[in-house]
Amino acid sequence: MKFDVAIVGSGLAGLSVALHLAETRKVVVISKRTLLDGASNWAQGGIAAVLDSADSHEQHIADTLVAGAGLCDESATRFIVENSRPAIDWLISQGVPFTRDATAELGYHLTREGGHSQRRIIHAADATGHAVQVTLEQKARAHPNITILEHHFAIDLIKSDKIEPGVRNPRCLGLYVQDVNSGHVLTVSADNTVLATGGAGKVYLYTTNPDTATGDGIAMAWRAGCRVANMEFIQFHPTCLYHPFAKSFLISEAVRGEGGLLKLPAEAGPAAGRRFMPAHDPRGELAPRDVVARAIDFEMKKRGLDYVDLDISHQPVAFLEEHFPTIYARCLELGIDISKQPIPVVPAVHFTCGGVVTDLAGRTDLPGLYAVGETGYTGLHGANRLASNSLLECVVVGRAAAQDIERQPAQPAPELPAWDESRVTDADEEVVIAHNWDELRRFMWNYVGIVRTTKRLERAQHRIRLLREEIYEYYSHFRITRDLLELRNLVDVASMIVDSALSRRESRGLHFSQDFPETLPKALPTVLEPPRR
Structure with missing residues (x-):
């Protein structure tokens, strides 16, 4: 299967990229369940944007920086906030039915949320994500240049060094995708690939995230050699x-x-x-x-x-x-x-503040690969995401990524190797997956929760090491299933969260350590370098 752009994930980030590119590119949107099964569809509050003359970019930036506890990237914050009005205008032009208010300056009701100094949250009653997703989903399904693959699970990215071993600067050429219903693995070739798979809430026992939030994009990018940052900052929604x-x-x-x-x-x-x-x-x-x-x-x-x-x-x-x-x-x-x-x-x-390191156009360390939305780390959220900034980031960075992809020259499409199942058999005991899944989520909740200690984190690290060996051995010997793929991604993400938390010897924002309760004078992001493979 050959496309100009392959987008993994069908939330607001993925559909924003797809719709911005659809006029000029052949796009495939890959969703492991249906288009509406991601976290965007569950978002209630709204989208933060400067839409009233009583508000200003400077106030929105200041509120974001305060919430981010010194770790927000100021240039990223400014770029996203200053592009908030065009992002909302685009959503309105797509037909999103935001709640109206005849007395308001823009004609839409603006609410206020924790950490905001002004009313600046545009919303569709208390189901904003659903209103946005349904609107964009209908547009995507109707567009002739957008192919939709629902119930298809992205397994791993394909790099050019798989075809030419030893190539100096490998790029992303596409990915392997499993048709969940048939079990058949497809090879998808793409000039550019966009990871928009959301966060990793399901690595914990209790989460507001849907079942799809298993950190797939973060884990795939990590295995492909991309840096990941600030994974210790996991936002717990209070209510x-x-x-x-x-x-x-x-x-x-x-x-x-x-x-x-x-x-x-x-x-x-x-x-x-x-x-x-x-x-x-x-x-x-x-x-x-x-x-x-x-x-x-x-x-x-x-x-x-x-x-x-x-x-x-x-x-x-x-x-x-x-x-x-x-x-x-x-x-x-x-x-x-x-x-x-x-x-x-x-x-x-509730939210994964860290993710795959990108620039403001969503570009990762691997040429041809982008990460947008909760999967990516632009530096906007710092040590704690300000309420309703996440959907804004999806639209602004999604549009920037689409514009960057449009500027890229067409790439030659080499023949990609088919998925090799010649050395695996059907699993003998799938109960192992269920047991490991349950164990992982429970010890992450107990040892890597809202309040942390070094001893608990080290216990979690030890358990992850044992689990990972077991999961990878299982992966090497048996045919893949969605549950196995999700568990493989979750254990990678759990490892990143724990390693990041252990390396931060202070308390800041969402990371609170009883062993290091003070905040250091200088704020630095935690950047993990991927292992050499």
Whole structure:
């Protein structure tokens, strides 16, 4: 299969690149499930952008730098913020139905979230990601230059040194992709390949991410020789719904932006109903996510609680139905009337701030390979992502990557080797994969969570080493399955997270170490060099 551009991932980053390129290039979008099964579709809050004269680029940049705890790349932050208005204009031109407000300057309602000094979050009620994804998905499916391969899993990238061993500056020539339904492996040739597979939330036991978030793009790029940075900064969203029948349901940051208060639940005894955030930070519920998540974690551990309460019952029903229809309806289904009672919440892994090192056009260390969105590391998020900057990065860097790809000369398309299954057999005991998957996610949650210690990290590192040997031996001898491929990627990503956390001998942003509680005077990113293969 030969294309000008192969895009792995069908979230906002991947579809942005695809639609910007579709007029001039033959594009394939590869999705391991359906186009709507990624994290973008789950995003509730909105997209941060400077859209009002009361706001400014400087204020948005300053808020991002504060949240990033000294580790944001200022030039990357400026580039993305200054391109926020064109990004939103493009989404509006595509037909995204953002919530309107006739009294607002732009005609759209802007909300405010933790860490923002202004109302600058444009949104579609409380299901922004879904509104954006459905709109762009329809455009992509209708475009004659876009081929869509759903239920296809990207296995590994193909480099030119596979064809010419010893070539000095290898480039990416495409990738191997498995048709999940048939098990057949396709060879996809492409002048340029874009990794837009999202983050790696499923490396942890509790996450707001969908099941697709297994760090595939980060692991593939790492194995292909690309640097990876800041993997220790895993953002825990402070407020995930705590309920036995609610899997990974996020309670948007905007609930606190519109007056929601965090309180101790009935199980806290005499302290029940008391707000606790003012004791942790003067910004209270509007403090950045890392501060709020640590505060909730502290209160839960101190008092032996399973959850805390998020209370917005002081707002009228009409307000809640207008601003949070998805949250209101879902909670009601589960027997929680948020107009009358608080929402039980716990922190859960939400966002991977690090990723594959790229420039502002998404270019990685490997020529012909790009990484966009949560898969990439531009330096925008630093040590902690500011709420709603992630979808903005997807659109801005996605557009920049498309423009850079359009400037690239056409490459000769060498014959790529077919996938070799001659030395493997069908697996005898697939239960091994399930056991290893469960073990990995549990010890990552217990040893590499919100608060870390060197001893716990070293335990995790030791367990990862043993697991990796077992997984790679299994991979070498048996035919691949999606579960095996995801587990192989997760153990690579887990290793990067732990190695990065051990090398940071301070506490900063999302990384908090009890052994190194101070913040060093100079902030430096953690850059991992891939092993020589």
